[in-house]
Amino acid sequence: MEGSSSAKAPSRIHGKDAMTSQTTRVSAWSFARVAPVLLVSACFLWAFASTLADLVHVWRTNDQYSHGFLVPGFALVLLWLRRAKLDQASVQPGWVIGSLLLALGLGLRLAGVYWYFLWLDAFAIVPCVAGLCWLLGGWAAWRWAWPAILYLVFMIPLPYRLSTALSAPLQSLATSVSTFLMQTLGLPALSEGNVIVLNEARLNVIEACSGLRMLMVFVALSAAMALLTRRPLLDKFILLVSAVPIAVLSNILRITATGILHETTNSETANLFFHDLGGWLMMPLGLLFLAVEGKLLSHLFLDVPPPRPVHASALQRVRKQPPMRTRSPRQTSLRKPEKVPPVLAKPAAERR
Numbered sequence: 473m474e475g476s477s478s479a480k481a482p483s484r485i486h487g488k489d490a491m492t493s494q495t496t497r498v499s500a501w502s503f504a505r506v507a508p509v510l511l512v513s514a515c516f517l518w519a520f521a522s523t524l525a526d527l528v529h530v531w532r533t534n535d536q537y538s539h540g541f542l543v544p545g546f547a548l549v550l551l552w553l554r555r556a557k558l559d560q561a562s563v564q565p566g567w568v569i570g571s572l573l574l575a576l577g578l579g580l581r582l583a584g585v586y587w588y589f590l591w592l593d594a595f596a597i598v599p600c601v602a603g604l605c606w607l608l609g610g611w612a613a614w615r616w617a618w619p620a621i622l623y624l625v626f627m628i629p630l631p632y633r634l635s636t637a638l639s640a641p642l643q644s645l646a647t648s649v650s651t652f653l654m655q656t657l658g659l660p661a662l663s664e665g666n667v668i669v670l671n672e673a674r675l676n677v678i679e680a681c682s683g684l685r686m687l688m689v690f691v692a693l694s695a696a697m698a699l700l701t702r703r704p705l706l707d708k709f710i711l712l713v714s715a716v717p718i719a720v721l722s723n724i725l726r727i728t729a730t731g732i733l734h735e736t737t738n739s740e741t742a743n744l745f746f747h748d749l750g751g752w753l754m755m756p757l758g759l760l761f762l763a764v765e766g767k768l769l770s771h772l773f774l775d776v777p778p779p780r781p782v783h784a785s786a787l788q789r790v791r792k793q794p795p796m797r798t799r800s801p802r803q804t805s806l807r808k809p810e811k812v813p814p815v816l817a818k819p820a821a822e823r824r
Contacts (some may be wrong), residue, residue: 491595512604520600523581523593530629536685539692543627546696547620558616566610573603591631600626619699626692635684642682648728650677657728659735668727673734675727683723688781690715690722690758697762707769711762718761722754 517524531540539614577600584592602621630638643666649669654661661670668675694715698708733741 476621509608512608516600516604519595523597525664526590527594527629529812531627531745534629536635536688537627537629540627540629543692547623550620550699551617552621554616554619562612563609564612565608566606569604570608570610573599573606575603577601577603589763591629595625596629597628598622623695623699626688626695630688635647637685638687639644639682642684642687642720642723643677646683646723646727647677649724650731651726653728654731657732659731661731668731670731673731673739675731675734677727683719686723686754686758687716687719690719690762692757694718694762697766702767703710703766707766710769711765714762714765718758718765721756721761725757726754728737 523743525542527540551765577596577598580592580599581596584590584594584596598621602614602618605617605621607617629635647666647668651661653662654668654670659670660667663669666677668677691712694712698711701708701711703711
């Protein structure tokens with residue numbers, strides 16, 4: 473009997489074998505979690521390979537959207553910075569919302585291909601990525617990844633009609649305000665349509681100089697700054713909305729500086745600044761404006777400090793104090809008046 477009971481006793485693994493089995497179990501669990509993500513990512517890249525290639529071509533050839541190369545990288549950095557918000561214990565597939573978002577993305581892609589509307593084909597990336605996020609991790613994954621997914625919108629070029637509709641008013645605004653600033657500085661500037669006449673020089677504010685490129689870049693920068701900084705929601709909204717006036721102001725200063733260089737130096741130096749140096753300097757100028765705005769907002773809107781916690785010793789001290797005895801109004805009214813000793817008459821000697 474003893475031999476049979478000892479034969480049925482479970483065998484235990486000790487030492488190096490136990491560590492090896494535990495490591496194998498952990499690696500198998502990690503691979504089971506990572507494998508679906510890798511498989512879905514590979515399928516997504518295969519399905520949108522042509523669309524991604526078109527986006528890369530636009531980023532390379534169009535200066536207005538050259539910042540598109542930085543958007544996916546920033547999205548990955550944002551995911552890494554928000555890794556503490558991912559609750560791995562509550563990760564579970566969200567089939568309903570994920571399927572709806574994925575169907576929406578695929579529908580936009582099919583509509584864009586059918587009607588040759590390439591913007592829909594590119595925009596379909598965002599709902600598809602959101603749907604895959606819900607299918608893989610549900611609400612827990614979406615709560616962690618939604619800022620990075622929505623930030624992908626900034627890598628998609630604007631539709632041609634919308635870009636053209638925005639460029640015309642921006643051109644007119646930049647021409648009129650730059651002409652006014654030059655006249656205020658004493659320069660003989662005169663605007664003719666989208667052309668600024670300076671004596672013999674003529675500054676053509678063409679569509680590429682409307683400031684739309686700066687507007688797209690500054691909106692992306694403002695959104696990144698709002699996502700990275702720990703500020704109230706109102707401050708973040710103000711930072712995001714202020715990208716529009718900052719971009720317009722930067723473009724106006726660029727055109728005005730070019731006109732000043734035309735009058736003080738030669739045309740070659742002015743054109744070099746307008747086409748090359750001015751474009752590079754506008755980015756630090758916009759970042760400086762955003763930094764100054766953030767500093768002003770930190771002084772304008774003050775955070776209310778949280779209440780100080782009351783220590784237990786102070787509470788015990790208050791509880792130990794004896795209660796104060798108070799008299800009711802009835803007891804006060806029924807109290808006997810105190811006897812006042814009579815005033816004795818002073819002797820005649822003292823009165824004299």
